[in-house]
Amino acid sequence: MTEHIRLDLPLLLPTIPNEADRCVERLLAELTERDGVAEAHVIAALGDEPAKLCVHYDPEKVGLAQIRKAARAAGAALTARFGHLVWQVEGIEQERRARTVGETLSRLEGVFEAQATASGALRVEFDRSLIDEARVSSALASLGVGRRDSDMSATADLAASDVPAAAPHPVLADKQAPDHGEDADHSHEGGEGAGHAHGGIFGSNTELYFALISGVTLAVGFALSWTGAAPEAISTALYLAAYFFGGFFTVREAIDSLKLRRFEIDTLMLVAAAGAAALGEFAEGALLLFLFSLGHALEHYAMGRAKKAIEALAELAPQTAVVRRGSTTEEIPVEALVIGEIVVVKPNERLPADGFVIEGTSSVNQAPVTGESVPVDKQPVPDAAAAAAAADSVAATSRIFAGTINGSGALAIQVTRLASETTLAKVVKMVSEAETQKSPTQRFTDRFERIFVPLVLGLVVILLFAGAVIDEPFSATFYRAMAVLVAASPCALAIATPSAVLSGVARAARGGVLVKGGGPLENLGGLSAIAFDKTGTLTEGRPRVTDVVVAAGATEQELLQTAVAVEAHSDHPLAAAIVRDGTERLNGLPQKATDLKSITGRGVEAVVDGQLVHIGRDELFAEAGGTPLPQEVKASADELRAQGRTIMIIRQGARYLGVIGLMDTPRETAPATTARLRELGITRMIMLSGDATPVAKAVAASVGIEDAWGDLMPEDKVEAIKKLRTEEGKVAMVGDGVNDAPALATATVGIAMGAAGSDVALETADVALMADDLAKLPFAVDLSRRTRRIIRQNVFVSMGVVAVLLPATILGLGIGPAVIAHEGSTLIVVFNALRLLAFREVPFIRQERIAEERTA
Template sequence: MRKLTLDLPVLLPEIPDERDRCVERLIAALQAEPAVEEAHLKNGEPPQVCIHYDADQLALEKVEALAKRAGARITRRYRHLLLDVTGIRHQRHARQLGERIGKATGIVEASVSGAGVVRVEYDSEAIDEAAVREAIAETDLMITAPADDHAGHDHGPGEHGGGGGHAHDHGGIFGENTELYFAILSGVFWLTGLVLSFVGGVGETIPIVLFVIAILLGGYFILIEAIQTVRQGKFEIDFLMLVAAAGACALGEFQEAALLLFLFSIGHALENYAMGRARKSIAALSDLAPPTALVKRDGATREVGVEELVVGDVIVVRPNSKIAADGVIVDGISAVDQAPITGESVPVDKRPVDEPDKEYNLDTLPAEHRAFAGTINGSSPLEIRVMKLAGDSTLSRLVTLVKEAETQQSPTQQLTDKFERYFVPAVIGLVFLLLFAFLVLDEPFSASFYRAMAVLVAASPCALAISTPSAVLAGVARAARQGVLIKGGRPLEDLGGITALAFDKTGTLTEGRPRLTEVIPAAGVSETELLTTAVAVEELSDHPLASAIVEGGKERLQGAAVPEADQLEALTARGIKAVVEGQQVHIGNRRLFEELTGTSVPTEIDGHMADLETRGNTAMIVYRAEKYLGVIAVMDVARPEAKATLAALKEVGIRKMVMLTGDHQKVADAVAAEIGITDPLGSLLPEDKVAAIERLRAEEGMVAMIGDGVNDAPAMAKSTVGIAMGAAGSDVALETADVALMADRLDNLPFAIGLSRKAKSIIKQNLIMSLGMVAILIPLTLLGIAEIGPAVIAHEGSTLIVVGNALRLLGYRE
């Protein structure tokens, strides 16, 4: 039995990450092959598919061809569609619509968010995109996204269907707020009828007519939803409310029936209005990019739509205007406000690259040369060469990923949905039994019927249905405004529950590039002599440490002349040598000078070296013309914000902070002591980092891993929540992480964890309030203490309190 390992992106090039369902399909397809014993996924960067096969039956080339063919078949067949829609009135309505859309032949999965987003995965061999749109249009939804608006991973090019023009918006004659207006009118007629019922000389007929009108207005949209759910063979809250209202009418209690439907409809309408605030937060992201751009073509500058821009175009960005595309700055110096994308509060200085015509990789381009669509230019004009099409920009991907996140259910939401599926039928059963209470109790049927209707109202779990999704929606929207992408309810809840954090060192806790940290001249030598000699030699080298010495040395020399050096020679594992002003210069470690002089390094020099190395520095001796000039040291220094960030993390409840690095343990200890890491782990190989995460999970239960989202992918995959820092412009980091900090700033981490903690707390509060209200009202109505009117007021009041509580997340501050 032999093994073949293939990169997952080679087999399934369009999938966003290894958690995509198409990976399961690929594994199943490979395992169905007769000569394949096993196929499984291996974590790594990139993820890989490992195939165990019988070499006697299949040649290696044949196995590879089988795998690629299976991947291509799945890529052609399964596609995703992400569309903006209107017509969603509340979260339960969204769930009902998702179930209806999902029943269409060929649709594998459909999810509808209260934020107005539909996500569909479909089998293109059974249904095309036009038919998917038709299935959506047959519900209460109006598609507002353009006909070619694809998101997620769209396996294959797909056929662009109609834009949903024939779909019907369920708003009604007054537009999207029709339900709210109907509810208000229902209340007006109910109140008028109530007042007239106490006025002498007014007969019973007029108030009853007014109550009936209130019932019709308040019950219109409730009836529509009840019919839809009953057609699906389900009995949900809307149906329960209609039954309760009908029961009250049957008893001649028209006033209570009108009150019930008025309050229920106003509750729904206000819930929809409140949820609209969160939807607008996401819509605001989409509006960040300008619709047009000034592009230089054929020697002239003209205005074109951003969708007409092509890679390689040079756009002109005027002062104080929005940047239209992701790209590299080729001319102009300005400060750019990147807060809309990265959440950075201070504008970032931008300057052109040294070679404007050279090809650059945006992922690795320094921040000062890179521009993002949707950011705002400062006071000077810029010229930017377009590196990504409008649909592929960081802003576009951010909007898409936020919308996808809104369609993902959290564990608590899944639990409450499951609870509802059992609870509602149980309530109907209880109400049915209560109808016959008059056979046991000494009371008329009308009293038993009234009690049953009151219990029906009290037991309806409206607040429970909205408690979690409203908090998730608001939390994800608030995070996106701060430049933090949280991919759905599960990461939001999980991040709020972690007590341990693992950090990659290089580039996460440190700046990722060495700096000159110490310059210690020998006795009788000036710092200038030491630095000019070292800089002269290191200028000839292309080693990363050399550039740190040159840059830092010139800063300290403040314009002092540096002599020229030549005849550079690298001395393997020891250092370098060159000639400066006719004199031989050596720079390197102790071994070099012990070999060169035949004696030990002087005690003073050796002491400085030992002290610097203990503090995590890489120390080097400078020796010129048989004379020790002194010691210089470089180190990958901690980020300026690291210490304050770790202190803030302790304040939000992170007990254990582990640093993972391949550097020597002494270096790890030095960095940890400087910034406040509790557990520094050095000298780690990539597989050691994975093992460290597994140990940490065993000890703490939940752990988040923060890194760059690329090199740290295996360890991040093993953590409860993977967090990528500096994800703006990095497609890999955006797609692989559970949480992405768009700015290359560590201090956004306490905000993300604090927000998640707050969201988790609000979800818990909402569950306690919603379930508590049901638990209180059911006994009160069963015992006849609470009637239908008070039950409705308490019921709808709890729903609005729950929504209002969730929307507090939109205003969250650290």
């Protein structure tokens, strides 16, 4: 029976009762709907203790990553007491070793979850009040595992002091602010594990050298025995040497597994080799350990190729930067850069930091971060002080990312993020963390192994008594039982899924798509329904004023002056469009507005010239009271809506001034993208929008989507996703990762557009399209489907080999052929998975042709 764990996590919740109620309700609803969560409730704050989230969950089905995601979407934050670290380590040679390391750390007091991978990624969730990073490092050292030097020099150290004090329900001044207590903790302290970071006397290749030495001593011993050129004792001594070198790492892993009271594949192999020695078959036992260790070493080498694809991301940013200070420049390490400094970048150099252009023009190759195939033209911001005050709002034509490549022009960049907080640094950290998130198939195979291995041992015990049924000497019966041990060991199964997930995540990152683990990678490829946000996803997100309809008794000048005055204080995209386009039409200066208040989902109100002004949709005026909406104004609004416009009605005091119509331009790539998604098997696509239903339907039709749901508030989008999940089973949501955070968290797979530079998008989504390019979505879906196919192929091969070898060895197949087939299957699944690194996306020119053909 699967164990359910109770976990109490300190929370930060808003103080406003209504907000708190909504946050709590959303948080609990999101969690209890997760497969594997038995119960979730919030324990109220008591005295100095903050509110606590109590979750009863099955760690085999759901993890703390999903709990953190739900908390963020609900506007809550887990406090700094809940530690979350991601390290790169050395000393983990293969997947079974990684599993042992993870389970050993999981048994430490204060550790909630621990996962390690064969690529050297380690993720630990822990309670800072019970255990610290030094204790984790010490535990790793006892296993011969240590942090890499490059990881120990990282500077992203987010201490507990970075988090607001845990007062009862403290106000979150900005719900989009990063939750420092959850970020990866790259401590500078190497701990005792630092001395174990090289894998043995031959460095990281020690296992391979030991395997080769085992093979050489085996070959020499066999040659001497076959030719009779030396006494048999010498051959036996050489076979024993082969045993030592071939079984060195296997013995270490078997001992660690037995400490955890778990029988692993390594244990089975050792028993088989010891059995062969007991029968005097030293040559076959040595051959078994030689091939087994060689297979592990080659597996380690092959997995290293995928690992290097990820490590290459971290090496994109330069180590130094040229800083302009006064009239001079000097070169300093990128770690020493501070926010606000001016960095000078020469032509064809890599950019050392995130920031914005203040001088110079150039084309920048952003492919290393966003996956964009065409360089992006960059120009200076019009106002550096304003840009520094709102760095996240800087236009894409001026924003710069560390690790990208400058073109032919020199640039001066103002730094907006520390080296440890750049978009590239966060991508590297999140990709490393993604490796540790198990996919559904991997969870299944892990559970299968735990049941299958003891069954194999039981079968072997039964086979040892075969002499009571058939007439054969015990030596033959014992040999057969040892051969069955080799044949039934599911080595290939253990690596089948992790190798594919690692390769898939690495390939996606190289293409500008951040996939946060095996779960989203598998789920994305298994979907048949996708919901899209409208603004900024299917459209450009840059609406323009198309119509100005003046009410009786008002003038266009009066209407625009009032609208521009009010909307100048709002940061909504529609407000920006009214200010930009309205100002161009004005003959004079706009009026001054004060006391701006936002009415969520309806509009805004402010005071202009001593009178209360309301700007928004029809519903706003029914809620605000006052003079009812005149029939002629309503008719004008309805007509504009029927043409696909978003409308804004303006009322000053008791007088209606008129209607402004706006339209957001659909993305040029949207029709081709939806056509390609249908070709990939996405049978249902829905657009969700806060705009009126006619507007939503008009935009949806223009991009090839038949189903559009309009008039949706943010909470309505969450309900829409829940409805779709009920109808379709699994559904993805594509949005901008800010306003759509709750809906992204509710979907089976949340996909954020234009995540580069956006903390909220990177943290909330399961899949992040780094570029603001919808065309990357088919690439992500196609890669996911290819990954699912390779995982199925690998599982079929690994299980198929066991299914064939098991009866074959029972019927007399020897240990030698069995171990060759056994290790061969392991290498087949690893190299099959590596094919994902060479995956090529369908050229978008072909996608456009597909869209044209469908239109025709």
